[in-house]
Amino acid sequence: MIMGIAATSPRPPVTKYTNLKVLPKDISSKELMGIMVDDFQDGLGVTCNFCHANAKDGHGLDFASDAKPEKEVARNMMRMTLGINKKYFKIKHPVIGNGALDVTCGTCHKGHAFPGGD
Amino acid sequence: MKKQHHHELEYIPDGDSDGIDRRGFLKCMAWAGTGVFWMMTGGVLKSYGMSQMIDKTTGQLKKGLVLPTTDFSFVQISDSHIGFNKAANPDVLGTLQATIDKINNLPSAPSFVLHTGDLSHLAQAEEFDTLEQSLKSVKTEKIFYVPGEHDVTDNGKLYLERYGKGTNGDGWYSFDSNGVHFIGLVNVTNHVDGGLGYLGPDQIKWLEKDLKPLSSSTPIVVFAHIPMWAIYPQWGWGTEDSAQALLLLKRFGSVSVLNGHIHQTIQKVEGNITFHTATSTAFPQPAPGGAPFPGPMKVPEEKLRSLLGLTSVNYQEHNHSLAITDMPLIKSE
Numbered sequence: 001m002i003m004g005i006a007a008t009s010p011r012p013p014v015t016k017y018t019n020l021k022v023l024p025k026d027i028s029s030k031e032l033m034g035i036m037v038d039d040f041q042d043g044l045g046v047t048c049n050f051c052h053a054n055a056k057d058g059h060g061l062d063f064a065s066d067a068k069p070e071k072e073v074a075r076n077m078m079r080m081t082l083g084i085n086k087k088y089f090k091i092k093h094p095v096i097g098n099g100a101l102d103v104t105c106g107t108c109h110k111g112h113a114f115p116g117g118d
Numbered sequence: 119m120k121k122q123h124h125h126e127l128e129y130i131p132d133g134d135s136d137g138i139d140r141r142g143f144l145k146c147m148a149w150a151g152t153g154v155f156w157m158m159t160g161g162v163l164k165s166y167g168m169s170q171m172i173d174k175t176t177g178q179l180k181k182g183l184v185l186p187t188t189d190f191s192f193v194q195i196s197d198s199h200i201g202f203n204k205a206a207n208p209d210v211l212g213t214l215q216a217t218i219d220k221i222n223n224l225p226s227a228p229s230f231v232l233h234t235g236d237l238s239h240l241a242q243a244e245e246f247d248t249l250e251q252s253l254k255s256v257k258t259e260k261i262f263y264v265p266g267e268h269d270v271t272d273n274g275k276l277y278l279e280r281y282g283k284g285t286n287g288d289g290w291y292s293f294d295s296n297g298v299h300f301i302g303l304v305n306v307t308n309h310v311d312g313g314l315g316y317l318g319p320d321q322i323k324w325l326e327k328d329l330k331p332l333s334s335s336t337p338i339v340v341f342a343h344i345p346m347w348a349i350y351p352q353w354g355w356g357t358e359d360s361a362q363a364l365l366l367l368k369r370f371g372s373v374s375v376l377n378g379h380i381h382q383t384i385q386k387v388e389g390n391i392t393f394h395t396a397t398s399t400a401f402p403q404p405a406p407g408g409a410p411f412p413g414p415m416k417v418p419e420e421k422l423r424s425l426l427g428l429t430s431v432n433y434q435e436h437n438h439s440l441a442i443t444d445m446p447l448i449k450s451e
Contacts, residue, residue: 015272033240033271038204045411047267047354049309058318059288060273060307111411 019064022078023096035097040074043105044113081105154194154383154396155224158298163339163374165394172220179225190296193221193228193258194341196378197398199268200249201239206401206414210239211252214399218256227257229295234378234396235266235306235343237277246280265289266343266379267306274307290321292328299332301325303342305357313354315344315379322362334369341376347386347393350406355380367391380406 015029023032041047051074053067054060066072078096081103085094089102108115155166173180195217202210221228231253238245253261265288269277274288285291288307293300303325305315317325332338340346346363348356367373373391381398382405401414409415 029272030240030242033242036271037240037268042413045353045413047309047313048271049311054309055273058308060270061309063273111413 017064019066022075022082031097039097039105043111044109045111046113050113077105154394155191155228156194157191158189158296158337163337163372163392172223178223190229191224191226192230192232193224194232194234194376194394194396195221195399196234196343196396197236197266197381197400198233198249199236199239199398199400200252201242201245202400202414204414205416210400211248214249214252217399218252222255222257227259229258230260230262231256231258232300232302232341232376233261233263234341234376235264236268236378236398237263237266238269241269241271241276243276246276250280262293262300262302262341264302264304264342265306270307286324287320290324298337298339301328301338301340303340303346303363305342305344305346305360310358312351314351315342315346315354315357315360317357317359317363322359322366325363326366329366329370332370335371337372337374338367338370339374339376340367343377344379345377345384345393345395346375347388349380349384349395353406353412355406355412364391380412 017023017025017027017032020027023035036048040051044050048061051068051071052061052063053065055062081096081101082094084103085091085101091100091102094101155171157164157166171179171183198214199210200214207213221231233253237249263281265274265277265281270288274282278285278289282289285302288304289302290304291302303317303321305317308316308318310316329338340363342357344357345355346357346360350356368390371390375391375393377393377395378398380395381401381403382395383397384393384395384406386393403412404415
Protein backbone atom coordinates (compact mmCIF):
# COMPACT_ATOMS: atom_id res chain seq x y z
CA MET A 1 0.00 0.00 0.00
CA ILE A 2 1.50 3.28 -1.08
CA MET A 3 0.18 6.55 0.19
CA GLY A 4 0.75 10.23 -0.31
CA ILE A 5 1.42 11.39 3.21
CA ALA A 6 1.08 15.03 4.12
CA ALA A 7 3.90 16.29 6.29
CA THR A 8 4.86 19.78 7.34
CA SER A 9 8.34 20.57 6.13
CA PRO A 10 10.57 23.53 6.89
CA ARG A 11 9.89 26.62 4.80
CA PRO A 12 11.90 26.64 1.60
CA PRO A 13 14.56 29.27 1.09
CA VAL A 14 13.60 32.39 -0.85
CA THR A 15 13.50 31.51 -4.53
CA LYS A 16 16.13 33.22 -6.67
CA TYR A 17 14.92 33.97 -10.16
CA THR A 18 17.64 34.17 -12.76
CA ASN A 19 16.15 35.74 -15.86
CA LEU A 20 13.69 38.44 -14.84
CA LYS A 21 13.91 41.46 -17.13
CA VAL A 22 10.72 43.40 -16.43
CA LEU A 23 9.46 42.06 -13.13
CA PRO A 24 11.50 43.04 -10.04
CA LYS A 25 14.49 40.76 -9.51
CA ASP A 26 13.70 40.48 -5.80
CA ILE A 27 10.04 39.62 -6.34
CA SER A 28 8.66 37.05 -3.90
CA SER A 29 7.43 33.67 -5.05
CA LYS A 30 3.91 34.58 -3.98
CA GLU A 31 3.91 37.84 -5.95
CA LEU A 32 5.34 36.18 -9.02
CA MET A 33 2.91 33.26 -8.92
CA GLY A 34 0.05 35.69 -8.37
CA ILE A 35 0.97 37.53 -11.58
CA MET A 36 1.38 34.30 -13.52
CA VAL A 37 -1.92 32.82 -12.35
CA ASP A 38 -4.19 35.84 -11.97
CA ASP A 39 -2.87 38.19 -14.65
CA PHE A 40 -1.57 35.85 -17.33
CA GLN A 41 -3.40 32.58 -16.88
CA ASP A 42 -6.82 34.04 -16.13
CA GLY A 43 -6.33 37.24 -18.11
CA LEU A 44 -5.28 35.45 -21.31
CA GLY A 45 -6.87 32.05 -20.81
CA VAL A 46 -3.53 30.29 -21.20
CA THR A 47 -1.41 27.93 -19.15
CA CYS A 48 2.28 28.16 -18.23
CA ASN A 49 3.56 26.49 -21.38
CA PHE A 50 2.10 29.24 -23.56
CA CYS A 51 5.26 31.25 -22.78
CA HIS A 52 7.55 28.80 -20.98
CA ALA A 53 9.47 26.09 -22.82
CA ASN A 54 9.46 22.47 -21.71
CA ALA A 55 12.47 21.46 -19.66
CA LYS A 56 15.09 19.60 -21.61
CA ASP A 57 15.05 16.73 -19.12
CA GLY A 58 11.37 16.20 -19.93
CA HIS A 59 10.20 17.13 -16.46
CA GLY A 60 8.02 20.22 -16.19
CA LEU A 61 9.03 23.59 -17.59
CA ASP A 62 12.28 25.52 -17.88
CA PHE A 63 11.02 28.81 -16.46
CA ALA A 64 14.28 30.68 -17.06
CA SER A 65 14.54 29.74 -20.71
CA ASP A 66 13.79 32.29 -23.43
CA ALA A 67 13.36 29.59 -26.06
CA LYS A 68 9.74 30.48 -26.75
CA PRO A 69 9.23 33.82 -28.50
CA GLU A 70 5.95 34.29 -26.63
CA LYS A 71 7.96 35.00 -23.50
CA GLU A 72 9.60 38.04 -25.05
CA VAL A 73 6.21 39.17 -26.33
CA ALA A 74 4.92 38.93 -22.77
CA ARG A 75 7.79 41.11 -21.56
CA ASN A 76 6.97 43.72 -24.21
CA MET A 77 3.31 43.59 -23.24
CA MET A 78 4.24 44.20 -19.62
CA ARG A 79 6.41 47.16 -20.65
CA MET A 80 3.52 48.51 -22.71
CA THR A 81 1.04 48.07 -19.85
CA LEU A 82 3.33 49.82 -17.41
CA GLY A 83 3.88 52.63 -19.94
CA ILE A 84 0.16 53.17 -20.53
CA ASN A 85 -0.54 53.34 -16.81
CA LYS A 86 2.28 55.79 -16.28
CA LYS A 87 1.73 58.02 -19.31
CA TYR A 88 -2.04 58.16 -19.59
CA PHE A 89 -3.23 57.34 -16.08
CA LYS A 90 -0.50 59.21 -14.22
CA ILE A 91 0.40 56.29 -11.97
CA LYS A 92 3.85 57.21 -10.71
CA HIS A 93 5.30 53.77 -10.06
CA PRO A 94 3.19 51.19 -11.84
CA VAL A 95 3.91 47.56 -10.98
CA ILE A 96 2.48 44.52 -12.76
CA GLY A 97 0.17 42.64 -10.42
CA ASN A 98 -0.55 45.71 -8.32
CA GLY A 99 -4.24 46.36 -7.90
CA ALA A 100 -3.70 50.09 -8.36
CA LEU A 101 -3.22 49.71 -12.12
CA ASP A 102 -5.96 51.13 -14.32
CA VAL A 103 -5.00 49.05 -17.33
CA THR A 104 -4.14 45.36 -16.92
CA CYS A 105 -3.67 42.39 -19.24
CA GLY A 106 -7.35 41.58 -18.90
CA THR A 107 -8.40 45.03 -20.05
CA CYS A 108 -7.76 44.02 -23.65
CA HIS A 109 -7.32 40.27 -23.56
CA LYS A 110 -10.55 39.46 -21.71
CA GLY A 111 -9.61 35.83 -21.27
CA HIS A 112 -8.19 35.32 -24.74
CA ALA A 113 -4.60 34.89 -25.84
CA PHE A 114 -5.11 37.15 -28.83
CA PRO A 115 -7.48 40.06 -28.31
CA GLY A 116 -9.92 40.46 -31.15
CA GLY A 117 -9.73 36.91 -32.34
CA ASP A 118 -7.75 33.74 -31.96
CA MET B 119 -8.39 46.36 -2.89
CA LYS B 120 -7.97 45.97 -6.56
CA LYS B 121 -9.65 48.37 -8.90
CA GLN B 122 -10.27 45.57 -11.35
CA HIS B 123 -11.06 42.01 -10.66
CA HIS B 124 -8.74 39.53 -12.21
CA HIS B 125 -10.93 38.64 -15.06
CA GLU B 126 -13.57 36.94 -13.03
CA LEU B 127 -16.89 36.28 -14.61
CA GLU B 128 -19.45 38.71 -13.35
CA TYR B 129 -22.94 37.81 -12.18
CA ILE B 130 -25.33 39.55 -14.55
CA PRO B 131 -28.87 39.21 -13.21
CA ASP B 132 -30.83 39.68 -16.39
CA GLY B 133 -28.52 38.10 -18.88
CA ASP B 134 -26.08 39.80 -21.15
CA SER B 135 -24.05 39.31 -24.24
CA ASP B 136 -21.61 37.07 -22.43
CA GLY B 137 -24.12 34.26 -22.65
CA ILE B 138 -24.60 33.72 -18.92
CA ASP B 139 -28.26 34.17 -18.13
CA ARG B 140 -29.70 34.00 -14.65
CA ARG B 141 -30.91 30.45 -15.00
CA GLY B 142 -27.65 29.22 -16.38
CA PHE B 143 -25.75 31.08 -13.74
CA LEU B 144 -27.72 29.61 -10.87
CA LYS B 145 -27.29 26.19 -12.41
CA CYS B 146 -23.56 26.71 -12.33
CA MET B 147 -23.67 27.84 -8.73
CA ALA B 148 -25.67 24.84 -7.65
CA TRP B 149 -22.76 22.68 -8.69
CA ALA B 150 -20.29 24.30 -6.37
CA GLY B 151 -19.10 24.00 -2.86
CA THR B 152 -19.48 20.53 -1.44
CA GLY B 153 -17.92 17.12 -1.58
CA VAL B 154 -19.04 13.85 -3.03
CA PHE B 155 -19.78 10.84 -0.84
CA TRP B 156 -18.93 7.56 -2.52
CA MET B 157 -20.17 4.14 -1.46
CA MET B 158 -18.81 0.89 -2.80
CA THR B 159 -21.18 -2.08 -2.78
CA GLY B 160 -20.19 -5.29 -4.48
CA GLY B 161 -17.71 -3.50 -6.70
CA VAL B 162 -20.24 -0.92 -7.79
CA LEU B 163 -19.49 2.68 -6.92
CA LYS B 164 -22.38 5.02 -6.16
CA SER B 165 -22.14 8.72 -5.48
CA TYR B 166 -24.17 11.18 -3.46
CA GLY B 167 -23.96 14.95 -3.31
CA MET B 168 -23.40 15.81 0.33
CA SER B 169 -25.75 18.80 0.20
CA GLN B 170 -28.54 16.35 -0.47
CA MET B 171 -27.79 14.28 2.57
CA ILE B 172 -27.25 16.75 5.37
CA ASP B 173 -30.03 18.79 6.94
CA LYS B 174 -28.76 22.37 6.93
CA THR B 175 -30.57 23.23 10.17
CA THR B 176 -29.51 20.25 12.29
CA GLY B 177 -26.25 19.36 10.61
CA GLN B 178 -27.35 15.71 10.73
CA LEU B 179 -28.52 13.30 8.06
CA LYS B 180 -31.85 14.49 6.68
CA LYS B 181 -34.84 12.99 8.44
CA GLY B 182 -36.28 9.97 6.68
CA LEU B 183 -33.21 9.19 4.65
CA VAL B 184 -31.66 5.79 5.04
CA LEU B 185 -28.43 4.95 3.34
CA PRO B 186 -28.11 1.53 1.74
CA THR B 187 -25.75 -1.00 3.25
CA THR B 188 -22.31 -0.67 1.83
CA ASP B 189 -18.92 -2.29 1.83
CA PHE B 190 -17.14 0.95 2.55
CA SER B 191 -17.29 4.61 1.69
CA PHE B 192 -15.03 7.49 0.91
CA VAL B 193 -15.37 11.16 0.12
CA GLN B 194 -13.96 13.13 -2.79
CA ILE B 195 -13.23 16.82 -2.41
CA SER B 196 -11.47 19.01 -4.94
CA ASP B 197 -10.14 22.39 -5.96
CA SER B 198 -9.80 24.06 -2.56
CA HIS B 199 -7.56 26.81 -3.98
CA ILE B 200 -6.28 27.86 -0.57
CA GLY B 201 -4.83 31.35 -1.02
CA PHE B 202 -7.43 32.48 -3.54
CA ASN B 203 -8.94 35.71 -2.28
CA LYS B 204 -10.66 37.32 -5.24
CA ALA B 205 -14.26 38.37 -5.48
CA ALA B 206 -15.58 34.96 -6.51
CA ASN B 207 -14.91 33.80 -2.94
CA PRO B 208 -12.72 35.77 -0.54
CA ASP B 209 -13.20 33.07 2.12
CA VAL B 210 -12.14 29.77 0.57
CA LEU B 211 -11.09 28.55 3.99
CA GLY B 212 -14.60 29.09 5.31
CA THR B 213 -16.20 27.12 2.49
CA LEU B 214 -13.64 24.35 2.92
CA GLN B 215 -14.49 24.21 6.61
CA ALA B 216 -18.19 23.97 5.76
CA THR B 217 -17.39 20.98 3.56
CA ILE B 218 -15.38 19.42 6.37
CA ASP B 219 -18.36 19.88 8.70
CA LYS B 220 -20.53 18.02 6.22
CA ILE B 221 -18.04 15.16 6.03
CA ASN B 222 -17.95 14.97 9.80
CA ASN B 223 -21.75 14.82 9.94
CA LEU B 224 -22.04 11.83 7.64
CA PRO B 225 -23.77 8.87 9.33
CA SER B 226 -20.57 6.84 9.21
CA ALA B 227 -17.08 8.19 8.85
CA PRO B 228 -15.66 7.62 5.37
CA SER B 229 -12.72 5.22 5.20
CA PHE B 230 -10.67 7.95 3.56
CA VAL B 231 -10.85 11.18 1.60
CA LEU B 232 -9.53 11.77 -1.90
CA HIS B 233 -8.49 15.32 -2.77
CA THR B 234 -8.33 15.63 -6.54
CA GLY B 235 -6.01 18.61 -6.75
CA ASP B 236 -5.62 22.36 -6.69
CA LEU B 237 -5.08 22.18 -2.97
CA SER B 238 -3.45 25.60 -3.22
CA HIS B 239 -3.90 28.58 -5.50
CA LEU B 240 -0.27 29.66 -5.88
CA ALA B 241 1.69 26.63 -4.64
CA GLN B 242 2.95 28.51 -1.60
CA ALA B 243 4.19 26.76 1.54
CA GLU B 244 1.74 28.64 3.75
CA GLU B 245 -1.16 27.63 1.51
CA PHE B 246 -0.28 23.95 1.80
CA ASP B 247 0.17 24.43 5.57
CA THR B 248 -3.26 26.01 5.90
CA LEU B 249 -4.97 23.26 3.96
CA GLU B 250 -3.24 20.60 5.98
CA GLN B 251 -4.22 22.29 9.23
CA SER B 252 -7.88 22.44 8.18
CA LEU B 253 -8.04 18.87 6.97
CA LYS B 254 -6.70 17.61 10.29
CA SER B 255 -10.23 17.98 11.63
CA VAL B 256 -11.73 15.58 9.07
CA LYS B 257 -12.98 12.42 10.75
CA THR B 258 -11.37 9.84 8.53
CA GLU B 259 -8.42 7.51 8.58
CA LYS B 260 -6.44 8.93 5.68
CA ILE B 261 -6.41 11.61 3.03
CA PHE B 262 -4.97 10.92 -0.39
CA TYR B 263 -3.93 13.62 -2.82
CA VAL B 264 -3.10 14.23 -6.42
CA PRO B 265 -1.86 17.63 -7.59
CA GLY B 266 -3.69 20.19 -9.69
CA GLU B 267 -1.88 22.55 -12.03
CA HIS B 268 -2.03 25.28 -9.37
CA ASP B 269 -0.01 23.04 -7.02
CA VAL B 270 2.90 22.56 -9.40
CA THR B 271 3.76 26.03 -10.68
CA ASP B 272 7.22 25.39 -9.22
CA ASN B 273 7.39 22.15 -11.24
CA GLY B 274 5.91 20.37 -8.24
CA LYS B 275 8.82 20.81 -5.86
CA LEU B 276 6.86 21.80 -2.75
CA TYR B 277 3.99 19.45 -3.51
CA LEU B 278 6.30 16.47 -3.81
CA GLU B 279 8.15 17.40 -0.62
CA ARG B 280 4.89 17.22 1.24
CA TYR B 281 2.80 14.61 -0.51
CA GLY B 282 5.21 12.72 -2.69
CA LYS B 283 6.61 10.26 -0.15
CA GLY B 284 6.30 6.73 -1.49
CA THR B 285 5.01 7.87 -4.87
CA ASN B 286 6.51 7.53 -8.31
CA GLY B 287 7.65 10.11 -10.85
CA ASP B 288 5.72 13.36 -10.43
CA GLY B 289 3.60 11.87 -7.64
CA TRP B 290 1.57 9.01 -9.09
CA TYR B 291 0.82 5.95 -6.96
CA SER B 292 -1.70 3.23 -6.25
CA PHE B 293 -3.12 1.51 -3.21
CA ASP B 294 -5.64 -1.17 -2.39
CA SER B 295 -8.57 -0.80 -0.05
CA ASN B 296 -11.41 -3.24 0.58
CA GLY B 297 -10.65 -5.17 -2.59
CA VAL B 298 -10.66 -2.07 -4.76
CA HIS B 299 -7.54 -0.88 -6.55
CA PHE B 300 -7.11 2.91 -6.39
CA ILE B 301 -4.77 4.73 -8.77
CA GLY B 302 -3.75 8.37 -8.32
CA LEU B 303 -2.46 9.81 -11.59
CA VAL B 304 -0.73 13.13 -12.28
CA ASN B 305 -1.73 14.92 -15.48
CA VAL B 306 -0.64 18.47 -14.62
CA THR B 307 3.15 18.50 -14.50
CA ASN B 308 3.98 18.21 -18.14
CA HIS B 309 2.34 20.54 -20.57
CA VAL B 310 0.85 20.37 -24.00
CA ASP B 311 -0.72 23.09 -26.11
CA GLY B 312 -4.14 24.33 -25.18
CA GLY B 313 -3.83 23.61 -21.46
CA LEU B 314 -4.85 19.99 -21.80
CA GLY B 315 -3.69 17.49 -19.23
CA TYR B 316 -0.90 15.09 -20.11
CA LEU B 317 0.14 11.84 -18.49
CA GLY B 318 3.30 11.12 -20.43
CA PRO B 319 4.90 7.83 -21.52
CA ASP B 320 6.64 7.13 -18.20
CA GLN B 321 3.41 7.27 -16.25
CA ILE B 322 1.50 5.22 -18.79
CA LYS B 323 4.24 2.61 -18.71
CA TRP B 324 4.02 2.54 -14.92
CA LEU B 325 0.24 2.20 -15.14
CA GLU B 326 0.54 -0.78 -17.43
CA LYS B 327 2.90 -2.45 -14.97
CA ASP B 328 0.68 -1.56 -12.02
CA LEU B 329 -2.39 -3.09 -13.63
CA LYS B 330 -0.69 -6.22 -14.94
CA PRO B 331 -1.06 -8.49 -11.88
CA LEU B 332 -4.71 -7.56 -11.31
CA SER B 333 -7.55 -9.80 -12.36
CA SER B 334 -10.15 -8.26 -14.66
CA SER B 335 -12.76 -8.53 -11.93
CA THR B 336 -10.89 -6.13 -9.65
CA PRO B 337 -12.84 -2.87 -9.27
CA ILE B 338 -10.64 0.06 -10.28
CA VAL B 339 -10.88 3.68 -9.19
CA VAL B 340 -8.63 6.16 -11.00
CA PHE B 341 -8.35 9.72 -9.69
CA ALA B 342 -6.53 12.65 -11.28
CA HIS B 343 -7.02 16.40 -11.47
CA ILE B 344 -7.80 17.25 -15.09
CA PRO B 345 -10.68 15.28 -16.62
CA MET B 346 -9.53 12.18 -18.44
CA TRP B 347 -12.17 12.53 -21.10
CA ALA B 348 -12.70 15.36 -23.54
CA ILE B 349 -15.28 17.47 -21.75
CA TYR B 350 -14.36 20.72 -23.52
CA PRO B 351 -10.90 20.65 -25.07
CA GLN B 352 -11.23 24.28 -26.21
CA TRP B 353 -10.83 25.23 -22.55
CA GLY B 354 -8.21 22.57 -21.86
CA TRP B 355 -10.80 20.35 -20.17
CA GLY B 356 -9.43 17.01 -21.21
CA THR B 357 -6.20 14.97 -21.18
CA GLU B 358 -4.32 14.64 -24.42
CA ASP B 359 -3.05 11.09 -23.98
CA SER B 360 -5.80 9.71 -21.75
CA ALA B 361 -6.91 7.28 -24.48
CA GLN B 362 -3.73 5.29 -23.90
CA ALA B 363 -4.49 4.95 -20.20
CA LEU B 364 -8.14 4.12 -20.79
CA LEU B 365 -7.14 1.39 -23.21
CA LEU B 366 -5.21 -0.30 -20.42
CA LEU B 367 -8.35 -0.15 -18.25
CA LYS B 368 -10.62 -1.66 -20.87
CA ARG B 369 -10.33 -5.25 -19.67
CA PHE B 370 -11.63 -4.44 -16.19
CA GLY B 371 -15.30 -4.90 -15.44
CA SER B 372 -15.72 -1.88 -13.20
CA VAL B 373 -13.71 1.31 -13.65
CA SER B 374 -14.50 4.68 -12.12
CA VAL B 375 -12.52 7.77 -13.07
CA LEU B 376 -12.77 10.71 -10.65
CA ASN B 377 -11.51 14.17 -11.60
CA GLY B 378 -11.73 17.81 -10.53
CA HIS B 379 -10.44 20.94 -12.30
CA ILE B 380 -13.69 22.12 -13.87
CA HIS B 381 -15.42 22.92 -10.55
CA GLN B 382 -18.69 21.26 -11.44
CA THR B 383 -20.20 17.84 -11.61
CA ILE B 384 -20.45 16.08 -14.92
CA GLN B 385 -20.82 12.36 -15.41
CA LYS B 386 -20.42 10.12 -18.40
CA VAL B 387 -20.60 6.36 -18.83
CA GLU B 388 -18.66 4.77 -21.63
CA GLY B 389 -18.63 1.00 -21.72
CA ASN B 390 -17.12 -0.28 -18.50
CA ILE B 391 -15.87 3.17 -17.42
CA THR B 392 -17.81 5.76 -15.47
CA PHE B 393 -16.35 9.25 -15.45
CA HIS B 394 -17.17 11.80 -12.75
CA THR B 395 -15.92 15.31 -12.13
CA ALA B 396 -16.31 16.89 -8.70
CA THR B 397 -17.34 20.31 -7.48
CA SER B 398 -14.88 22.75 -5.99
CA THR B 399 -14.85 23.74 -2.34
CA ALA B 400 -13.80 27.25 -3.40
CA PHE B 401 -15.63 28.81 -6.33
CA PRO B 402 -17.72 27.79 -9.33
CA GLN B 403 -16.84 27.92 -12.99
CA PRO B 404 -19.20 28.24 -15.95
CA ALA B 405 -20.60 25.23 -17.73
CA PRO B 406 -18.51 24.04 -20.69
CA GLY B 407 -18.94 26.61 -23.43
CA GLY B 408 -21.49 28.49 -21.32
CA ALA B 409 -19.29 31.58 -21.13
CA PRO B 410 -16.62 33.15 -23.32
CA PHE B 411 -13.88 31.66 -21.15
CA PRO B 412 -13.44 29.55 -18.02
CA GLY B 413 -12.52 31.03 -14.66
CA PRO B 414 -13.81 31.98 -11.22
CA MET B 415 -17.40 33.16 -11.31
CA LYS B 416 -18.24 36.14 -9.12
CA VAL B 417 -21.54 36.53 -7.28
CA PRO B 418 -22.69 39.13 -4.74
CA GLU B 419 -20.89 38.45 -1.48
CA GLU B 420 -24.02 38.01 0.57
CA LYS B 421 -25.23 35.31 -1.79
CA LEU B 422 -22.10 33.27 -2.14
CA ARG B 423 -22.57 30.79 0.69
CA SER B 424 -26.21 30.19 0.00
CA LEU B 425 -25.49 29.65 -3.65
CA LEU B 426 -22.59 27.37 -2.83
CA GLY B 427 -25.08 25.08 -1.17
CA LEU B 428 -23.70 25.40 2.29
CA THR B 429 -26.62 26.92 4.12
CA SER B 430 -29.98 27.43 2.52
CA VAL B 431 -31.89 28.12 -0.72
CA ASN B 432 -34.44 25.53 -1.70
CA TYR B 433 -33.59 26.06 -5.33
CA GLN B 434 -30.19 24.69 -4.79
CA GLU B 435 -31.31 21.65 -2.85
CA HIS B 436 -33.83 20.74 -5.50
CA ASN B 437 -31.40 21.27 -8.28
CA HIS B 438 -28.51 19.44 -6.78
CA SER B 439 -29.57 16.24 -8.41
CA LEU B 440 -27.39 16.81 -11.43
CA ALA B 441 -25.23 14.15 -12.89
CA ILE B 442 -23.61 13.80 -9.50
CA THR B 443 -26.30 11.45 -8.26
CA ASP B 444 -26.21 7.98 -9.69
CA MET B 445 -29.21 6.89 -7.70
CA PRO B 446 -31.61 8.55 -5.29
CA LEU B 447 -31.29 8.15 -1.58
CA ILE B 448 -33.63 5.56 -0.15
CA LYS B 449 -36.49 7.03 1.78
CA SER B 450 -37.73 5.11 4.81
CA GLU B 451 -41.40 4.27 5.25
